[in-house]
Amino acid sequence: MLSIIGFLTILTIVVLLIGGRITPIMGLVLVPVGGALLAGFNIVDIGGFFNEGIDSVISVVIMFIFAILFFGIMQDTGLFDPLINKMIALTKGSVVAVAVGTVIVGAVAHLDGSGASTFLITIPALLPLYLKLRMSPYLLLLLVGLSASIMNLVPWAGPIGRAGAVLGVDPSALWRPLIPVQISAMLLLIVLAAFLGIREKRRISRMSDDEVAKADAEAEVAATSETAEPAVVERDPALARPKLLWLNLLISLAVITVLVWDILPSGLVFMLGLSIALPINYPKVNDQMERIKTHAPNALMMAAIILAAGSFLGIMNGTGMLDSLATDLVMILPAFVVPYLHVIMGVFGVPFDLVLSTDAYYFALLPVVEQIVTSHGVDSITAAYTMIIGNIIGTFVSPFSPALWLALGLAGLEMGKHIRYSFFWVWGFSIVLLIVAFLIGVI
Structure with a gap:
């Protein structure tokens, strides 16, 4: 009975998330509570499970809030602009x-872990250049998306935070072994x-006169459009x-270094970084509060989702639904498949992105797979890494990514054409990266 209720709970959450019928926060809170009540647990029991779940994710929540605020402030100061603008100038x-420059620009722009800000920086800056050179804007979206997906492995981005919440592990601890994977990627x-x-150069050389004329006309329209941006990143002056560029760079490098060395808890590291950077760059208290208010919505939204996930995991674990579901699935699945279930999920991680939201993948699928394979001797971290690496590369080819819709709007492109253009390159890249991670011993 617990397995059936657990399966229906997870299925309900996935269906509601896919159908856009409910927000992740509501789904992760209301549905498991209903499942626990149906399984015969009382409100007092559920309250205890909730507390256990929240305790397991609170460190992740603290890290997310202050990491997003810190990197938001660094973006405001223009820390990354000189490198981005220099790369754009060199690649003309x-x-x-x-x-190649697009990849580097995309990686730098995504240091804050926000897909929306990455596309807001890169698309307006690079699109006129792509059109001028008659390059496909879908190539721009593919390269920026892949670059941002790789940078999404940082602990203050969503996927690692979600996996950390599921496993009860500090996201910074999850990230450190993945640094060689990021560099290789x-x-x-x-x-x-x-x-x-x-x-692309060969394709351009084969263009007919009509295609050339059409491409040049599109480039001219983009260059004269009121919404067109110059090929540099403009900031609110x-x-x-700019006078504090090197100091801000030093602060950012110090924060990342302390994270890598694991000297202090990640939440405290970002608290200290924010507390130092904010008054240095914006001495007036009103300006400091304004900067915090600007970035607070992103920080609080991610924190709220992680807290809701803590409630979900606490209830699912406390009631025994996850254990029961994993045990019964092992009995149903072919014996030779069970020990490699995480590998199968990792290999098909990008296709899963087309049918599952990020929340559904990490909060519904990962816990079940982790429970199943760990019972057959597979380390839970290995299982998580396999599923993360296989799936994360497909972040910005998924129709469930709000940031991707923003990018499509900025570039005037279509979702269907983007998926057709990018999907197999993205999927192939994720499989190659899984092989690389295996060869270097991460999985």
Whole structure:
């Protein structure tokens, strides 16, 4: 009975999330409570499960809130702008260089872990350049999406935080072994970008006169459009702090270094970083509060989702539904499949992105798979890494990504064409990255 109720609870959450019928917070809170009541537990029991679940994720919540605020402030000061603008200036005129530069610009822009801000920076800055060189804007979206997906492995981005909440592990601790994977992925992506740039150059050389005229007309329209942006990142001059560039860079490097060395809890690291950076850049208290208010919605939304996930996991674990479901699934699945279930899920992680939201993948699928494979001797961290690496590369090819819809709007592109253009490159890249992670011993 517990297995059936657990399965129906998870299925209900997934269906509601996919159908857009409910917010992740409501789904992760209301549905498990209903399942626990149906399973015969009383309100007092559920309250205890809730407390246990919240205790397991509170450190993740603290880290998320202050990490998002910290990197939001760094974006406001214009810390990343000089590198981004320099890369854009260097890549002008060469199709291959533009493709490679796009990857680097996308990685730098995504240091704050926000897909929306990444696309707001990169698309307006690079789209006119792509159109001027007659390059496909879908290539721009593919390369920025892949670059941002790789950077999404940082602990203050969503996927690692969600996995940390599920496993009860500090996201920074999850991230540190993944740093070699990130470095390898960026190097591979630069190679892929060069290859795609060469392919794009050949495509451009084969364009007919009509296609050339059409591409040039689109570039001219983009250049004269009221919404077009110059190929540099413009910031509010009242917020930029160019004279403090090196100091802000030093503060950011210090924060990341302390995270990597695991000297202090990640939440405290970002608290200290924010407390130092904010008054240095914005001495007036009113300005400090304004900056916090600007970035608070993103920070609180992610924190609220993680807290809701803590409630979900606490109830599912406390009632025994997850254990029961995992035990019964093992009996149903073929014996030779069970020990490798996490690998199967990882290999098909990108296709899952087309049918599952990020919340459904990490909060509904990962706990069940982790319970199943750990009973067969697979380490829970290995199972999580396999599913994360296989899925995270497909973040920005998923119709469930709000940031992707923003990017499509900024570039004037269509979701269907983007998926057709990018899907197999993204899926292939994720499989290659899984192999790399296996070879270097991460999984």
